[in-house]
Amino acid sequence: MADEVALRIGGRAVPAREGAVYDAVSPATGERIAAIARAAEPDVDAAVAAAEEAFEAHRQESAFTRADWCHRVAAVVEERAPAMARLLALEHGKPVDQAEGEIRLAAEGFRLAAEEGKRLGGETVPVRDGAKLVLTTRKPRGVWAVMTPFNFPVNIPVEYLGPLLACGNAVVWRPAPSMAAVAGALYDCIEAADVPPGLVNLITGPDLGPAQRLVSHPAVNGVGFTGSSKAGAEIARLAAGKAQVMELGGNGPVVVLPDADLDRAAPAIASAAFANAGQSCSAAGRIVAAEPIAAELEERLVEEARREVVGSPFDAATTMGPVHTRGVADTMARHIADGQARGGRTAFGGGPLPDRPTDLYWNPTVLVGLDEDAAVMSEETFGPLAPVLRVGDDTETIIAAANRGRYGLSSAVFGRDLDRTLAVAGRLRAGQVTVNDTSNYWELHLPFGGAPGTASGHGRLGGRHMAEAVTEIQSISVDLTPPWR
DSSP: OOOEEOEEETTEEEOOGGGOEEEEEOTTTOOEEEEEEOOOHHHHHHHHHHHHHHHHHHTTOOHHHHHHHHHHHHHHHHHHHHHHHHHHHHHHOSOHHHHHHHHHHHHHHHHHHHHHHHHOOOEEOOOSOTTEEEEEEEEEOOEEEEEOOSSSTTHHHHHHHHHHHHTTOEEEEEOOGGGHHHHHHHHHHHHHTTOOTTSEEEOOOSOHHHHHHHHHOTTOOEEEEESOHHHHHHHHHHTTTSEEEEEOOOOOEEEEOTTOOHHHHHHHHHHHHHGGGGOOTTSOOEEEEEHHHHHHHHHHHHHHHHHOOBOOTTSTTOSBOOOSOHHHHHHHHHHHHHHHHTTOEEEEOOSBOSSSSSTTOBOOEEEESOOTTSGGGTSOOOSSEEEEEEEOSSHHHHHHHHTOSSOOSEEEEEOSOHHHHHHHHHHSOSSEEEESSOTTOOOTTSOBOOOTTSTTEESOBSHHHHHHHTEEEEEEEEEOSSOOO
């Protein structure tokens, strides 16, 4: 087993109180790969205190100095990407080439944050009093708590850590408990880049009490969370009154109109359903297919599923590794069983593969013949499942089916008639809609988050949107009597 992954508080590697640890276990091999420090509430208090101290010590650093920090981190991440990718693949289960791609994208995330921080300016505001010069500037909010999920365990944290550093904040980061080893490797990159100690602190562990203490801590001014809607609702309650960026669950519809180009639609939908073993909040959680093309679409999705190679993340031929957790596997099984009980059938897949190192290697699954009341139509699966709901071909019926449910994160629409396609896209209750491409499409600078009134969160990750979220506006009124203009 690897050495212990320690807590990182104030620039020092420290054990958890009383030396408590837990095991990191690979879903790909079943082996124990590290002992992870198991933080308690006093560890959280120490980390927040270290962040407060570092924030006060460095709050006057220029945007250009902070940008230099981020560029240096990016360089270290790129240099260490191959080794980090092997650790990520082992700890997570995703193929190693995909893991390295994620890490290199994270390096780009630090670079983007650096440049956004330098561009984050203020303005002069016209006022009635001719003797006043009124300026606005953006200030860091202070200490942030950040909690991130397992599915993209390097890239998603950087969506928070990069803007927070670039804009002058300090942070206490709690990664997914099952991805703490690679989180430690990312922290080591930040430390190796000579970012001042205490601006980023790492707290690990599966226990609820320390997590609740972190987000409710009186010295924490902002909370960033990517994860499930259920957890997000509780975090939002505990963090009431603090700045919040909450990117939560999705079960976004992929709408296939009667005139869709299936040569284009089927591969894109399969990619959205099966990429990262379906463990994406913008996955094709439910496929709303107009009746005239539904049968052919289902056949094509089966063909796409057959092309997936499920295997070891270290095998070059593998396109999909195991699902990451027992919880994902259990949800897959429940959603398939529920769909079958309601008259649906598995056109392909339907269960874990035999004779594998663990029972988390699932076949990509195509589930057809569903009705609107199937659990998969209202709940997020977060696994490699492509569920197809057939609906009538008129626009109102399609939109009504697509907008059912409580989620509103990411959607896609496929159609040739641009007027109709855009009309449907514009009426979908989703924070982002892709036309004629995968619902997983996103670039680092694009805004990403849930639609208002849904269970998919609030606020936006991405580029200047996140830079603005982690800062606040200060107005400065200067009296220049007599009138200065």
